[in-house]
Amino acid sequence: DIQMTQSPSSLSAIVGDRVTITCRASQIITTYLSWYQQKPGKAPKLLIYGAVNLQSGVPSRFTAKGSGTDFTLTITSLQPEDFATYYCLQSYGVPPTFGQGTKVEIK
Amino acid sequence: EVQLLESGGGLVQPGGSLRLSCAASGFTLDNYAIHWVRQVPGKGLEWVSGISSTALLTYYADAVKGRFTISRDNSKNTVYLEMNSLSAGDTAVYYCTNSPFMLRFLEWSPHPEYWGQGTVVTVSS
Numbered sequence: 162d163i164q165m166t167q168s169p170s171s172l173s174a175i176v177g178d179r180v181t182i183t184c185r186a187s188q189i190i191t192t193y194l195s196w197y198q199q200k201p202g203k204a205p206k207l208l209i210y211g212a213v214n215l216q217s218g219v220p221s222r223f224t225a226k227g228s229g230t231d232f233t234l235t236i237t238s239l240q241p242e243d244f245a246t247y248y249c250l251q252s253y254g255v256p257p258t259f260g261q262g263t264k265v266e267i268k
Numbered sequence: 269e270v271q272l273l274e275s276g277g278g279l280v281q282p283g284g285s286l287r288l289s290c291a292a293s294g295f296t297l298d299n300y301a302i303h304w305v306r307q308v309p310g311k312g313l314e315w316v317s318g319i320s321s322t323a324l325l326t327y328y329a330d331a332v333k334g335r336f337t338i339s340r341d342n343s344k345n346t347v348y349l350e351m352n353s354l355s356a357g358d359t360a361v362y363y364c365t366n367s368p369f370m371l372r373f374l375e376w377s378p379h380p381e382y383w384g385q386g387t388v389v390t391v392s393s
Contacts, residue, residue, distance in 0.1 A: 162330070195369050197313070204383035205305075205313060210369040217378065248313055252372045256329045259313045 167260030184249035193253035270294035277387030290364030298342035301374035306360035
């Protein structure tokens with residue numbers, strides 16, 4: 162299975178901060194990488210697909226880049242509703258595998 | 269209201285079986301590949317299984333292969349996950365979703381994403 166290593170596992174930030182989360186794949190996955198946001202007690206929500214593409218309806222403060230094995234998700238100006246856990250997901254191989262998650266907390 | 273609704277979870281003894289259902293309302297499931305994703309409370313997400321829109325293709329995580337079976341009845345707008353030989357390691361919240369891009373062999377095109385609210389499976393004696 163392709164392993165996804167996500168970092169950091171958690172971070173503390175304030176509203177307005179620029180926050181970056183990274184994900185590294187154990188092998189090349191080209192751009193078959195998605196990012197999800199999950200709030201406590203809720204189902205995940207797709208933010209980014211194809212490594213860099215914003216899902217419809219997602220605010221433009223969420224940006225992403227990367228290809229191959231290294232990927233990043235950036236929230237350019239953190240908003241109160243962005244405090245959540247973020248997961249990357251590779252869809253290149255079977256099974257698709259998630260990173261372990263990054264919890265974004267209020268400082 | 270457009271939604272997915274899971275049902276069928278509950279408490280089952282080790283070695284037992286359950287069948288989860290994922291029913292759609294407000295939209296037609298047969299346009300989409302459907303996945304099951306599970307989450308142990310307080311832990312991360314784990315993809316479990318996926319099925320193509322026509323049911324011709326099915327995929328499973330290694331941890332459930334040979335024990336779980338995914339199927340769909342598009343006439344009932346419902347996807348199922350039959351779970352056998354359950355163990356404590358299968359205890360989790362199970363979500364169904366049509367989230368696009370989850371598995372490139374099933375589909376790779378943007379469309380609105382829906383998730384169920386989750387159904388809790390507890391395997392314990």
